[in-house]
Amino acid sequence: MEPVPSREIADMAGAAALPRKNGELVFDEAWQGRIFGMTVAMSHEASFEWREFQAQLIAEIAHAEREGESTSYYERWLHAFERLLADKGLLDAGALAERTRDFESGRRDDVF
Amino acid sequence: MSGTHNDHGHPHEHGHHHREPESTLSLRVRALESLLVEKKLVASDAVDRIVSAYEQDIGPHNGAKVVARAWVDPRYRERLLADGSAAIEELGFGGVDLQVVANAPGVHNLVVCTLCSCYPHALIGLPPVWYKSFEYRSRAVREPRVVLREFGVDLPETTEIRIWDSSAELRYLVLPERPTGTEQLGEAELAKLVTRDAMIGVALVKPPASAPR
Amino acid sequence: MNGIHDMGGMHGFGRVNREENEPVFHARWEGRVMGISRACSVQKIFNIDESRHAIERMEPVEYLRSSYYERWLDRNVRLLVEKGVITREELERRMAQLAAGTDPAPPHSDPKLADRMMQVTQERTPYRQPGPAPRFANGDRVLTRHDAPVGHTRLPRYARGKPGVIVRVHGTFIFPDTNAHGQGEQPHALYSVRFDGAVLWGVSAEPRAPVHVDLWERYLEPAAPTRSTR
Numbered sequence: 001m002e003p004v005p006s007r008e009i010a011d012m013a014g015a016a017a018l019p020r021k022n023g024e025l026v027f028d029e030a031w032q033g034r035i036f037g038m039t040v041a042m043s044h045e046a047s048f049e050w051r052e053f054q055a056q057l058i059a060e061i062a063h064a065e066r067e068g069e070s071t072s073y074y075e076r077w078l079h080a081f082e083r084l085l086a087d088k089g090l091l092d093a094g095a096l097a098e099r100t101r102d103f104e105s106g107r108r109d110d111v112f
Numbered sequence: 113m114s115g116t117h118n119d120h121g122h123p124h125e126h127g128h129h130h131r132e133p134e135s136t137l138s139l140r141v142r143a144l145e146s147l148l149v150e151k152k153l154v155a156s157d158a159v160d161r162i163v164s165a166y167e168q169d170i171g172p173h174n175g176a177k178v179v180a181r182a183w184v185d186p187r188y189r190e191r192l193l194a195d196g197s198a199a200i201e202e203l204g205f206g207g208v209d210l211q212v213v214a215n216a217p218g219v220h221n222l223v224v225c226t227l228c229s230c231y232p233h234a235l236i237g238l239p240p241v242w243y244k245s246f247e248y249r250s251r252a253v254r255e256p257r258v259v260l261r262e263f264g265v266d267l268p269e270t271t272e273i274r275i276w277d278s279s280a281e282l283r284y285l286v287l288p289e290r291p292t293g294t295e296q297l298g299e300a301e302l303a304k305l306v307t308r309d310a311m312i313g314v315a316l317v318k319p320p321a322s323a324p325r
Numbered sequence: 326m327n328g329i330h331d332m333g334g335m336h337g338f339g340r341v342n343r344e345e346n347e348p349v350f351h352a353r354w355e356g357r358v359m360g361i362s363r364a365c366s367v368q369k370i371f372n373i374d375e376s377r378h379a380i381e382r383m384e385p386v387e388y389l390r391s392s393y394y395e396r397w398l399d400r401n402v403r404l405l406v407e408k409g410v411i412t413r414e415e416l417e418r419r420m421a422q423l424a425a426g427t428d429p430a431p432p433h434s435d436p437k438l439a440d441r442m443m444q445v446t447q448e449r450t451p452y453r454q455p456g457p458a459p460r461f462a463n464g465d466r467v468l469t470r471h472d473a474p475v476g477h478t479r480l481p482r483y484a485r486g487k488p489g490v491i492v493r494v495h496g497t498f499i500f501p502d503t504n505a506h507g508q509g510e511q512p513h514a515l516y517s518v519r520f521d522g523a524v525l526w527g528v529s530a531e532p533r534a535p536v537h538v539d540l541w542e543r544y545l546e547p548a549a550p551t552r553s554t555r
Contacts, residue, residue, distance in 0.1 A: 128351075128392045128393065129390065129392060130390075130391065130392045130395055131387060131390035131391045131392075131395060132395070134352060134354075137352075137354050137395065137398065138352065138353065138354040139420050139423060139424060140354075140398065140402075140416070140420060141354040141357045141358055141361075141398060142354070142357075142420075142423050143416055143419035143420040143422075143423055144361060144398070144401065144402065144405075144411075144416060144419075145357055145361060146419050146423065146428050146429075146430040147411050147415060147416065147419050147430070148361060148364070148405075148410075148411075149430045149431075149432075149433045150429065150430040150431070150433075151410065151411075152433055152435075153364065153365070153368065153370070153410065154360075154361055154364045154365075154438075155364075155433050155434055155435035155438050155439065156432070156433070156434075157434050157435070157436070157439060158360070158364060158435055158436075158438045158439035158442055159356075159357055159360030159361065159363075159364065160360075161439045161442070161443060162359070162360045162363050162439070162442045162443065163350070163356035163357070163359065163360050165443060165446065166349055166356075166359070167349045167350070167356070170446060171349075197449065206446070206447040206448060206449065207445055207446040207447050207448060207450070208450065209449070209450045209452065209453065226331070226332060226333030226334075226481055226483075227330055227331060227333070227377075227479065227481060228330065228377055228380070229393065234445075234446045234447075237349065238349055238359075240343075240344075240347055241342075241344060241347060241351075241393065242341050242342060242343045242344070244393045245338075245341060245342065246332060246335075246338045246389070247338040247339055247340060247341045247342065248341045249332050249333065250332040250333065250334065250335040250336075250337075250338045251338065251341070253333045253334055253483065253525075253536050254333070254334045254483075254522075254525075254526055254530075254531075255531055256531065256534050257531050257534065258531075259341060262340055262341060263341070263343075269532070269533075270533070271533070272533045272534075272535070273531075273533065273534045274535060274537060275534065275535070275536045275537065276537050277333065277481065277536060277537065277538045277539075278539070279479045279480075279481065279538050279539045279540065280452075280479060280495070280498060280501075280515055280539035280540075280541075281373075281450060281452040281498060281499075282495060282515075282539055
C-alpha cells in the first residue's frame with residue numbers, strides 16, 4: 001500500500017524538499033521509502049500534524065548544516081522522525097535501542 | 113541618526129520609504145532574532161559577524177583590485193573575461209558566479225536586476241539603495257541612455273549600450289575602460305580610481321586630477 | 326507570476342534618487358534582517374528561489390510601500406511561519422515582551438554557524454549542477470515562451486514571446502521555477518539571450534540598446550527562420 005502524499009507534503013520547499021529527479025520522488029535505498037511511508041501514514045492517522053514533522057525536519061537539517069554533517073536527506077528525516085515520536089511520547093528511546101540491537105544481532109528477523 | 117522625524121510612509125532623505133514606522137520595524141526584528149535565538153536557529157554573534165563583514169571588509173574596493181589587475185595584466189584580463197569566478201579566486205575573492213563584461217570604444221555595459229536586486233555582493237559589497245529602487249529596475253532596461261545621462265554619463269549616439277538583466281544566479285561586473293593618462297600609475301593607485309558605480313556601469317572611471325592630458 | 330515585482334520597462338517611476346556616501350545599513354534592524362536571512366539560508370530553512378517567490382507573493386500595494394529590507398523582513402516572517410518554525414502570535418508576544426523590557430531568550434553563541442555564514446562569501450555558489458546537454462548554441466535564434474505561469478519564474482514579462490539570439494551558453498543551473506515550489510532542482514541549460522531594443526519596446530526604443538537576459542532552456546523554443554536569417 002503506497003500512501004499518497006498530500007499537497008502539503010509534496011510542496012515542501014527549501015532543503016526540506018523531497019529529493020526528486022525530473023520531478024519524480026527518489027529513494028536511493030529501500031529503507032528511505034519505508035521511512036517516508038511510515039511518516040506519511042502516521043500523519044494521516046493523526047499521530048501528529050504534518051507541520052509538526054516539517055518543523056522537526058527543518059530543525060534537524062539546520063542542525064546538520066551548522067555542524068557541517070554529510071548526512072543524507074533521509075538520514076536527517078529519520079532523526080527528525082525519531083525525535084518527534086520521542087517528544088510525543090509515542091516511542092521510547094530505550095525500546096528503540098533494544099529493538100535495533102535485536103535486529104543487528106540476528107535475534108530478531110521479522111518486523112512483527 | 114537619519115535626521116528625519118517623519119518616517120511613516122514618506123520618502124526619506126535617503127530616497128526610500130517604509131510602510132511601517134522605524135520603531136515598529138526595529139522591535140519586530142529584535143523579536144524575530146530573539147525567537148530564533150531561543151530556538152537555536154540564530155546566534156547573535158553570528159549575525160554580528162556577517163553584518164560587520166559587509167560594513168567593513170566586503171565592499172567595492174575588492175572589485176576595484178580585480179579591475180586594476182585586469183588593466184595592468186592583459187593575460188589576467190583574458191582569464192577574467194573567460195571565467196570570472198576562477199579569476200577572482202586568484203586574488204583571494206569568491207562567493208559569486210561572476211560574468212565580467214568589458215567596456216570598449218563603442219561599447220558600454222550596464223547591469224540591472226529588474227525582478228529583484230541581484231548583484232555581485234560577495235565581491236563588491238551590498239548594493240546601494242538606488243540599484244534596488246523601482247526607478248532603476250524599471251527604467252534601466254528600456255531607456256538606458258536617459259538613465260545614464262541622469263547619472264552624468266553622456267555617451268555618443270553610436271555607442272552600443274549592452275544591458276544585462278541579472279535574472280539567474282550569474283552576477284555581472286563591468287570592466288570599465290582604463291582612463292587615459294594613467295600609464296604611470298601602479299596597480300594600487302589604479303584601484304583607487306575604480307568606483308562602485310563604474311563596476312555597475314553608471315559611471316566611467318575618471319583619470320586622477322593630476323594626470324597629464 | 327505576473328507580479329508587481331516584475332517591473333522591467335514599467336513607466337511612471339521617475340528619476341533615480343541617489344544618496345551620496347550612503348551607509349551599508351540605514352538602521353541597525355536592516356543589518357539584523359540580513360544576518361537572520363543569511364543564517365536561515367545556510368541552514369537551508371529556505372532556498373533562494375523560494376525566498377524570492379515569497380517576496381513576490383506580497384500584496385502589490387505592500388510591496389510598493391515597503392523598503393528593501395522591509396521586504397526581506399516580510400519574507401523571513403512569511404516563510405518561517407509557513408514552515409512552522411514560528412507563529413505570528415509568538416512574534417507579537419515577543420514584541421510585547423521586549424517593549425516591556427524583558428527578553429526571555431537565553432544567550433546563545435554559535436561560532437560554527439558564524440563560520441558557515443561567512444563561508445558563503447568565499448566558496449563557489451551551489452547553483453551550477455549537472456544537467457542534460459544544451460539544445461541551443463551560440464548564434465541560435467530563439468523565441469521565448471508566451472505563457473503566464475502562476476508560480477515563480479525568471480522570465481520577465483517584457484521578454485515573453487520575443488525573438489532573441491543566444492550569445493552565451495552558461496552551463497546547467499538549478500531551475501527556479503521548480504525549485505521554488507518543492508518540485509526539485511531540475512537543473513538544465515542556462516543561456517544569455519540578446520534582444521534588440523526595438524523588439525522589446527517597439528518604436529519608442531532607444532537605438533543600439535540591446536538587453537541581455539539569462540534564460541533557462543525551458544523558456545525557449547527555436548525561432549522560425551526569417552528572411553533575415555538566410
